[in-house]
Amino acid sequence: xxxxxxxxxxxxxxxxxxxxxxxxxxxxxxxxxxxxxxxxxxxxxxxxxxxxxxxxxxxxxxxxxxxxxxxxxxxxxxxxxxxxxxxxxxxxxxxxxxxxxxxxxxxxxxxxxxxxxxxxxxx
Numbered sequence: 001x002x003x004x005x006x007x008x009x010x011x012x013x014x015x016x017x018x019x020x021x022x023x024x025x026x027x028x029x030x031x032x033x034x035x036x037x038x039x040x041x042x043x044x045x046x047x048x049x050x051x052x053x054x055x056x057x058x059x060x061x062x063x064x065x066x067x068x069x070x071x072x073x074x075x076x077x078x079x080x081x082x083x084x085x086x087x088x089x090x091x092x093x094x095x096x097x098x099x100x101x102x103x104x105x106x107x108x109x110x111x112x113x114x115x116x117x118x119x120x121x122x123x
Contacts, residue, residue: 004072005047008062012055019049019059048085060093069104069113070123076107076114 006016051059060082062068074080079097083089098106103113110116112123 001045001047001072001074004068005063007071008059008068012058012062014051014055014059019051019055020047056092064093064096066104066113073118073120073122074105074114075118076105076110076116078105078114080105 002020005020009016009019049056049059063072064080064082069080077098079095081089081091081095082093083091094100096105103109105114107116115123
């Protein structure tokens, strides 16, 4: 995922070192366990960016794509949120998931766009 994020930032001329700054957040990404009633382990991958509003609009639009889902190795059944870092977080784009993007994130998209196994090679 970091490679996909860096590629998009570089494509729009945004300095990766400034945008994905790890000094303030002690790392630009977090993996957080989520409660799950069915016993399977669920995690949230969180990536933080230092962007101006206009830059965020461009970057989030580029990441909201089939190519970013595939190249970012996103798991089938996932939901991707586009939120501010504020508390409470505010959605800046509608979340994407199997419900509104089944062609990207449903089981039917496994082996072509999304992934069933974290160890699967890139499609």
